[in-house]
Amino acid sequence: KKRVFSGIQPTNNVHLGNYLGAIRNWVETQDQYDNIFCIVDLHAITLPIDPKELHINTRKLAALYLACGLDTRYCKLFVQSHVRQHAEIQWLLNCYTPMGWLNRMTQFKTKAGEDMDSVGTGLYCYPVLMAGDILLYQTHYVPVGDDQRQHVEMTRDLAQRINSLYGKQIFTIPEAQIRTSGARIMSLEDPTKKMSKSDPNPSSYITLLDDPKTIKKKIARATTDSERLVKFDPARPGITNLLSIYQILTGQTQEVIEAEFEGKGYGDFKAALTDRLVETLSPIQQRYQEIISDMPALENLLKQGADDVRPLAERTTEKMKRAIGLG
Ligand code: ATP
Ligand code: MG
Missing domain, CATH: 1.10.240.10 (Tyrosyl-Transfer RNA Synthetase)
Structure with missing residues (x-):
C-alpha cells in the first residue's frame, strides 16, 4: 500500500474548511492506504500560544480525528513532538533549503503580516518542518487543502535536491492530493480570504x-x-x-x-x-x-501511535545523517 501522511495544527478549533479540505478526504480513502496522521504541535508554536491551551487542544484534535471517522485499523495517529526526529530532521533540512525558496512562501507573508522583525524564525522555517514531517515517513501522498500546495511543492524540490546531491534515494518524492471541491473553503466574514483557525473573528x-x-x-x-x-x-x-x-x-x-x-x-x-x-x-x-471523556484511553492511543511510527522516522533520519557524514 502507498503511504499517506497529513496533519493539522492544534491551534484553536478545527473548522469546516479543515474538515472538507482535509479530514473528510482522509476518512474516505483510509482503507486504500497506509496512513499516518499527525497533530502538528511543533507547528502550533510558530505563533504565540498559551501552554494550557496547546496541551488541551492537542487532545481535542486527536478526539476529533477519531470522531470524524479515522480508524486505527488503517491509520496511525500521533503527536509530532512525541517523535524527536521531526525536530532533528528539520535542522538537517534547513541547511539545504535556500532562503529564496522560503521567501516565496505566501503563507509566511500572510501570517507574519507587517511584523517581519519580531516574528519568530520558526514561522519562516515552517515549510521546512513540514517537509521533514512528510519525508520522515517516505510518504507518497499528502492530502491537504489548496493553501498547502506550495509547501508540498517545496518539499518535493527539497527531497529531489538532497537525493541528487548525495546520489541516492534518501527520500521518497511525495505528491500533494488536493480535491477539486472543498479544497478552499472561504471565510464567512470575508469570502475573499480562506477560512482559518487563526482568524481572530x-x-x-x-x-x-x-x-x-x-x-x-x-x-x-x-x-x-x-x-x-x-x-x-x-x-x-x-x-x-x-x-x-x-x-x-x-x-x-x-x-x-x-x-x-x-x-x-x-x-x-x-x-x-x-x-x-x-x-x-x-x-x-x-x-x-464519548472519546474526550476517556482521556487515559486517548493518551494511550497517542503513545501507541508515536511508538509505531518512530522506527521509520529513526531509519530515515539515520539514512540522511550517514549520507551527510554525520553520526
Ligand atoms: P491556521 O490559521 O492556524 O493556519 P488553518 O485553518 O489554516 O489554521 P491548518 O492546521 O494550518 O489549519 O491546516 C490543516 C489542514 O486544513 C491543511 O490540510 C489545510 O490545507 C487545510 N485547510 C485549512 N484551511 C482550509 C480551508 N479554508 N479550506 C480547505 N482546507 C483548508
Ligand atoms: Mg494553516
Missing part, C-alpha cells in the same frame, strides 16, 4: 463543535451581497462559498441546487444550509463527547 468560521444555535447565527450573518439570487457565480464569492459548502454536504450538482432555490431568497437557502450542517456535525459531536 470566530464568526468567520464554523467549528466542528459549534452547537446548532451558533451555526444558525453564523450562517445567518455570513457575508453575501444585495443581488439575492441563489446562483453559483465567481463574481459573488460570498454566496458561491456557501453554495459550494451546500454542494459538498448534499452531493448534488450545481444545476439541481440552483433549481431547488429558484425564486427563493438567501433566507431559505441559509436555513437549508444550516440544517445540513447540523445534520453533518451532530453525529461527529456525539462521538467526540
